[in-house]
Amino acid sequence: MKENLRPGGRSARVQASVHKAVRELLAEMSRTDVTIPLIAGKAGVTPSTIYRRWGDLQELLADVAVERLRPDMQPIDAGSGKADLEAWAEQYAEEMSSGPGREMIRDVLAAQTGENACKCCEYTRQQIVVIADRAKVRGEIFPEVDLVMDQLVAPIMYRILFGDVPDSARVRDLVTRVMSAGGRA
Amino acid sequence: MKENLRPGGRSARVQASVHKAVRELLAEMSRTDVTIPLIAGKAGVTPSTIYRRWGDLQELLADVAVERLRPDMQPIDAGSGKADLEAWAEQYAEEMSSGPGREMIRDVLAAQTGENACKCCEYTRQQIVVIADRAKVRGEIFPEVDLVMDQLVAPIMYRILFGDVPDSARVRDLVTRVMSAGGRA
DNA sequence: GCCATTAACGCAAAGAATTTGCCTTTGCGA
DNA sequence: TCGCAAAGGCAAATTCTTTGCGTTAATGGC
Numbered sequence: 086m087k088e089n090l091r092p093g094g095r096s097a098r099v100q101a102s103v104h105k106a107v108r109e110l111l112a113e114m115s116r117t118d119v120t121i122p123l124i125a126g127k128a129g130v131t132p133s134t135i136y137r138r139w140g141d142l143q144e145l146l147a148d149v150a151v152e153r154l155r156p157d158m159q160p161i162d163a164g165s166g167k168a169d170l171e172a173w174a175e176q177y178a179e180e181m182s183s184g185p186g187r188e189m190i191r192d193v194l195a196a197q198t199g200e201n202a203c204k205c206c207e208y209t210r211q212q213i214v215v216i217a218d219r220a221k222v223r224g225e226i227f228p229e230v231d232l233v234m235d236q237l238v239a240p241i242m243y244r245i246l247f248g249d250v251p252d253s254a255r256v257r258d259l260v261t262r263v264m265s266a267g268g269r270a
Numbered sequence: 271m272k273e274n275l276r277p278g279g280r281s282a283r284v285q286a287s288v289h290k291a292v293r294e295l296l297a298e299m300s301r302t303d304v305t306i307p308l309i310a311g312k313a314g315v316t317p318s319t320i321y322r323r324w325g326d327l328q329e330l331l332a333d334v335a336v337e338r339l340r341p342d343m344q345p346i347d348a349g350s351g352k353a354d355l356e357a358w359a360e361q362y363a364e365e366m367s368s369g370p371g372r373e374m375i376r377d378v379l380a381a382q383t384g385e386n387a388c389k390c391c392e393y394t395r396q397q398i399v400v401i402a403d404r405a406k407v408r409g410e411i412f413p414e415v416d417l418v419m420d421q422l423v424a425p426i427m428y429r430i431l432f433g434d435v436p437d438s439a440r441v442r443d444l445v446t447r448v449m450s451a452g453g454r455a
Numbered sequence: 456g457c458c459a460t461t462a463a464c465g466c467a468a469a470g471a472a473t474t475t476g477c478c479t480t481t482g483c484g485a
Numbered sequence: 486t487c488g489c490a491a492a493g494g495c496a497a498a499t500t501c502t503t504t505g506c507g508t509t510a511a512t513g514g515c
Contacts, residue, residue: 141473
């Protein structure tokens with residue numbers, strides 16, 4: 086794979102217009118009504134182009150979803166590691182358990198390629214790393230990033246995926262627990 | 271929904287033969303090659319029957335997957351709460367991270383109906399409850415079931431879903447942590 | 456036990472999506 | 486500039502999905 090995605094390339098243009106078409110269609114109709122011929126029409130390409138590049142609708146949706154799941158900013162600085170983590174976790178839980186959030190996660194996980202799911206996990210991890218680094222610079226005690234992934238991110242995501250939306254109180258509990266459980270310099 | 275599934279009913283027969291056909295087809299070919307007409311042919315029904323009952327392939331696969339994810343036995347008794355949990359968690363992680371295991375989870379999560387995912391989570395929870403009850407009968411200290419779900423099951427599942435297969439050592443660490451973290455009578 | 460009711464299925468035709476072969480265009484490097 | 490290789494357009498063939506209508510099987514009242 087050569088990943089011919091230089092800004093001016095034809096591949097890049099096609100990808101951009103197809104992604105844009107998907108985002109617009111998802112915004113204006115139900116996910117189950119979106120089809121590849123529809124996307125192709127809106128994007129100004131032929132369906133066969135999409136089939137050849139993405140294989141099927143599932144993969145295309147996963148591709149678009151993972152892009153939308155990329156954080157668009159650093160976690161806000163709330164003054165301390167715990168406050169940072171609390172603020173971040175609440176926002177994360179809220180975004181991910183919203184209708185569109187759940188659909189994006191589903192799209193990412195439903196794709197055959199595990200690659201997109203990895204990316205998605207990596208984005209989250211990076212956010213935690215930023216918070217952890219900030220805490221370390223302040224000289225605070227902060228748990229290992231892996232511990233936060235296991236004890237905070239994983240439970241939030243598990244509940245969202247398996248039917249039970251976590252509320253703010255529970256998220257705060259999780260934060261408190263992870264902060265007291267594995268702290269170290 | 272009336273759930274006309276008495277053993278002798280026609281609905282029950284159709285469901286059984288369709289499920290069986292799906293299981294057999296999944297065993298002998300790739301998931302992406304399985305189609306509804308194929309299943310219908312093998313099950314001895316017409317495709318329209320399947321479309322009307324399940325809606326699409328995704329829902330049917332989810333239906334079959336959740337059935338296969340139902341535990342077929344109680345967690346083994348290894349002598350103590352911690353040993354029970356360790357044995358159970360290792361087996362769970364292994365089954366779920368195997369190729370077929372991952373596919374079943376994906377199928378369940380990819381379906382639009384969250385119902386199947388809930389069931390799946392409930393099955394797991396029940397297994398933990400059994401282990402917890404057994405520990406309590408023995409007079410042992412054992413953590414709350416919710417805590418075990420958050421700190422053991424969720425991390426295992428998160429890693430499986432988002433690309434990183436947990437090995438035995440990590441599973442044991444998780445068990446140790448949850449046993450020491452939240453123990454109570 | 457028999458008949459009316461209704462939900463589910465089979466069949467087949469119509470409609471929509473997917474695959475594929477072949478040709479053209481585009482971007483890249485010699 | 487030219488040739489090469491990768492990607493896209495087009496259209497035909499195939500396959501899947503939807504739907505209307507008639508039939509069958511299970512259920513409940515009598």
